[in-house]
Amino acid sequence: MKTPFYDIHRSFGAKMLNFHGWEMPLHYSSGIINEHLNTRTNVSLFDVSHMGRFEVKGIDAYDCLQTLVTNDISKLDNNMALYSPICYENGGIIDDLIIYMFNRKKFLIVVNASNREKDLEWIIKHLRSATIIEDITDKIALLALQGPLAQSILEKAAIVDLNLNQLKPFNFIITNIFGIECIISRTGYTGEDGFELFFDSSKIEIWEKLIQLDSKVNIKPAGLGARDTLRLEAGLMLYGNDIDENTTPLEAPLKWTVKFEKNEFIGKKALINQRIYRKIVGFEVLEKRVARHGNEVLMNSKKIGFVTSGTFSPTLKKSIGFCFVPVYVNPNELIEINIGGKLYKANVLSSTRFYKRK
Amino acid sequence: MNENIRFTKEHEWIVIKEGIAVIGISDFAQSQLGDIVSIELPKVGSIFRRMQTMAIIDSVKASSDIYCVMSGEIVEVNEELLEHPEWINQSPYELGWIVKLKPSNMEEFHNLMTNEQYNKFIGETEENREKDQSGG
Missing domain, CATH: 3.30.70.1400 (Aminomethyltransferase beta-barrel domains)
Incomplete structure (x- = not known):
């Protein structure tokens, strides 16, 4: 499957990958690290129309x-x-x-x-x-504009007077940019300030118009590669890697999303009664190797868990990730990760969040 | 491009200078791996047989084994890559060289691909990849 922006990605020099049946940009010509850092310092445009x-x-x-x-x-x-x-x-x-x-x-x-x-x-x-x-996946396009300069870009793109200071995180408005009706929500998957834009999927000109809006601001496209490293630094779970049908929210750092005080919801009974034996923690590899999904986690030579996500953090310049460990494992304890048959030491962290914006 | 350069199907390059083989990975290989963030190098003095893993490269997205292209003894490693793994992306044939090796069997060099053969080989690899993608 192709999103409405497929040809634009190719014209921007994207290296494409097949992501669950969608032809998506992994990165553009500048590479994952540059796209990641540009999101942290300026603003990047992501096509997330595959969602x-x-x-x-x-x-x-x-x-x-x-x-x-x-x-x-x-x-x-x-x-x-x-x-x-x-x-x-x-x-x-x-x-x-x-x-x-x-x-x-x-x-x-x-x-x-x-x-x-x-x-x-x-x-x-x-x-x-x-x-x-x-x-309505095919009817509505979805772009994410993420980074500290995202707000000023969108305010410029609006024809009517738009003040996004009043738009709090996880709030949205229906407005228009470049004269096109658009839902703007203050959400994202990068740990940075940013917005997601929903609009009619025939209006692909929004992409070019955003990129060309302000020559002084380095607004650049970013692909799924940077989206993954950004969400990892921000401590955000990825379905299929960190969480799945065999994981409950209580084992993941998602306890805050389970509201036992509300009335019946599907899964409530099982979750109330669940004994928690394992948890997802953040780790930092102390050597220069990158851990990957599926790598074994050991403590005192005994297998205790596995890596759910791992990457090189472009912001921290370190090898970071999340792994499942038994609940008795504490922050600052040392674990070992089996990467390609060799063991590498890693430090258990108190949170999965490696990066928090100022 | 040095006309005496040779390549493997696994995308390493080799140049022989005064009886010593200099080994790295091709420009095509670095572009496929994307941003390289670390490398694990062999120790000087270690002896490898042809096609044994001698180094490991991590990019943001993937890890890959680097094979010893010819049998022999490692005489020098590019330790600067430990601090500057990105040199493999930026300059795969010069700053990004990985090891120097004293070959024990020069015959192995002549079985490798010339630059022209290698370009044809990666052209075919790319075509197959495109086909695979359009099929998926």
Whole structure:
């Protein structure tokens, strides 16, 4: 599958990869590290149109979704968004997604590309008759504009007076940029300030217009490679790598997304009763090797877990990652990671977050 | 390009200078790996047989083994790469050389690909890759 921006990526010199059936840019000619650093210091434009997008409408849309997610959408006002896992009855994570609430009868849901069909089937199964769900992935394009200069860029792109100071994280507005109707939400997957833009998928000119908007600002395209290193530094989970159907939110650093105080939701009973034996922690490799998903984690020569994500951190210039370890492992303890048959020492950290913006 | 350069199918290059083989990875290889962030080098004095792993390169996205192209003894390693692994991206045939080796069997050199043969080989590799991608 191709997003509406496929030809633009090729014209920008992208090295493409197949990501769950989508032809996506891994990086452009400047490379992952430059794209990563440009996002931290300036602003980058990402095509994330491969993510699945559903519209849920109906008089009991709110109740249906509140039963599906572990987080609590009763806290949302109109035009607010929320991150949440959805779980099976046994607590295993089906997917993690963002729910945008227009009002209690209309929602937009953004899900992982890899889980689009599975999620749609699951949600349909749990919808009540008065609510409908539509897969609008192909109708709506999705770009992420991420970095400290993202706000000033978007304010320039707006034809009407747009002051984004009032747009708080996880809030969105319906406005227009370059005269094109657009939903702007203050969300992202980079640990940086930034926005995600939803608009009609025929309006691909928005890409070029954003890139060319301000010659003084180094706004550059960035690919999925930088998106991965950015989210890792920010301590954010990736479905399929860190979390999956065999993981519950309580084993991942997602306890905050499970609201036991709300009424029944799917997975509540299993999660209340779950005994936690393992957890995902951050680590820093003390030698110059990069750990990868699946590498064994050892302590005192005994296998205790595995790496869920690993990369080289362009900001910290260190080899970092997340791994599963038993709950008894504490921060600052030493573990060893088996990379290609050799053991490398790593330090367990108190959090999965390696980077926090100022 | 030095006309005496030779390549392997695994994308290492070799030049013989005064009986010593200088080894690195090709420009095509570095472009496929993307940003290189670390390298593990062999010790001077170690002896390898042809096609044994002698070094490991980590890029942001992947790790790859670097094979010993010819049997022999490592006489020098490019220790500057420990501080500047990005030189392999920026200058794969000069600053980015990886090891120097004293070959024990010069015959092995003549089985390697010339620059022309190698370019044809990576052209075919790319074509196959394109085909694979359009099929997926």
